[in-house]
Amino acid sequence: MSMNEIKHYPCSSCGADLLFEPKDGMLTCPYCGHKEAIPESDGQVEEQSYEEHLSIRPEQMTALASNALEVKCQSCGATSIFMPPEVAGRCEFCGVQIVAQPKSADPILTPGGLLPFSVTQQQASDELKQWLSTRWFAPSGLKQFAQPEAIHGIYLPFWTYDACTRTDYTGQRGEHYYETETYYERDAQGNQVEHTREVQRTRWYPASGTVLGAFDDILIPATQSLSTDHLEALEPWDLVQLKPYDPAFLSGFKAQRYQIDLAEGFDLAKETMVPTIESDVRLDIGGDEQTIDSLDTNYYNVTFKHLLLPVYAGAYQFNGKVFQIVVNGRTCEIQGDRPYSVWKIALLVVAVLVLILLFVLVFSNR
Numbered sequence: 536m537s538m539n540e541i542k543h544y545p546c547s548s549c550g551a552d553l554l555f556e557p558k559d560g561m562l563t564c565p566y567c568g569h570k571e572a573i574p575e576s577d578g579q580v581e582e583q584s585y586e587e588h589l590s591i592r593p594e595q596m597t598a599l600a601s602n603a604l605e606v607k608c609q610s611c612g613a614t615s616i617f618m619p620p621e622v623a624g625r626c627e628f629c630g631v632q633i634v635a636q637p638k639s640a641d642p643i644l645t646p647g648g649l650l651p652f653s654v655t656q657q658q659a660s661d662e663l664k665q666w667l668s669t670r671w672f673a674p675s676g677l678k679q680f681a682q683p684e685a686i687h688g689i690y691l692p693f694w695t696y697d698a699c700t701r702t703d704y705t706g707q708r709g710e711h712y713y714e715t716e717t718y719y720e721r722d723a724q725g726n727q728v729e730h731t732r733e734v735q736r737t738r739w740y741p742a743s744g745t746v747l748g749a750f751d752d753i754l755i756p757a758t759q760s761l762s763t764d765h766l767e768a769l770e771p772w773d774l775v776q777l778k779p780y781d782p783a784f785l786s787g788f789k790a791q792r793y794q795i796d797l798a799e800g801f802d803l804a805k806e807t808m809v810p811t812i813e814s815d816v817r818l819d820i821g822g823d824e825q826t827i828d829s830l831d832t833n834y835y836n837v838t839f840k841h842l843l844l845p846v847y848a849g850a851y852q853f854n855g856k857v858f859q860i861v862v863n864g865r866t867c868e869i870q871g872d873r874p875y876s877v878w879k880i881a882l883l884v885v886a887v888l889v890l891i892l893l894f895v896l897v898f899s900n901r
């Protein structure tokens with residue numbers, strides 16, 4: 536059965552749409568509780584050739600599901616994809632109520648795999664309530680995040696890249712040697728006294744050569760809707776648990792359309808390879824110190840995977856600024872911005888000052 540033939544998942548017992556249940560990974564009827572397993576795919580999440588996908592052919596693109604809709608947030612520009620009976624609702628990334636009419640989803644480079652949600656909305660919401668209760672000085676408005684509907688399950692788009700590298704370099708190898716240096720100091724009697732000391736010096740030699748490298752599963756977020764800090768803090772993802780893509784996993788959730796394309800993602804991946812390549816080059820140069828003058832890297836056997844990873848996300852506007860909360864849909868770990876209530880902090884400062892004043896008054900009158 537091809538992805539395009541799957542329309543939706545009616546409950547065989549009552550006809551309602553089945554939703555993916557993170558608790559047991561089954562498609563579950565929200566009305567009668569009937570459960571159906573998502574057919575185990577015997578396929579692996581396969582690495583795909585980067586070269587072959589740079590000029591994408593139409594058959595490499597599909598809608599995430601044949602009945603998928605998409606809608607673009609008029610405020611932050613994020614596009615989310617979902618299937619009925621899901622609705623556009625609030626934007627997960629900026630908190631604005633989406634007013635645009637959803638349209639049928641445009642084809643995208645088909646995801647190779649995903650990590651299904653294993654944390655339920657309720658668990659994420661309970662954890663969030665706990666987290667909020669420990670945020671001092673948060674404005675009272677932040678408490679709206681304690682409502683279960685304040686966050687929503689959405690799959691974020693990622694790329695992973697594998698690559699072999701061959702880097703030609705030029706540079707300098709520094710070797711330390713020591714020289715005895717003579718210097719003078721006045722002693723207690725004011726006489727000039729001669730001393731010697733060992734001084735480290737570096738002799739530089741030109742160096743050049745070639746280093747080979749191999750990189751595996753460099754994970755690059757294809758979303759620009761969350762801060763890099765939050766995205767990095769959500770790691771590590773248990774990518775060994777990846778499942779081949781099946782639209783059934785999306786039932787009841789949204790997915791964000793990638794904002795960084797395959798080639799842009801690979802440019803970012805190259806940047807993350809640089810420190811490793813540089814340290815390999817330094818090892819290859821040897822000596823006590825190294826400078827690198829030029830690096831020329833060729834990439835080959837480049838493969839990639841397009842992945843969807845699960846988070847619960849919500850946003851909150853305060854004083855015209857957007858504050859985001861993200862909960863890892865696998866580990867329940869929370870990353871969030873938190874505004875400080877100037878008012879609450881001011882009250883505390885005043886209270887402390889009053890206490891100090893009272894204290895001073897009491898003790899100065901004794």
Ligand SMILES: [Zn+2]
Nearest residue numbers: 546549564567
């Ligand atoms: Zn049912």
Ligand SMILES: [Zn+2]
Nearest residue numbers: 608611626629
């Ligand atoms: Zn938005």
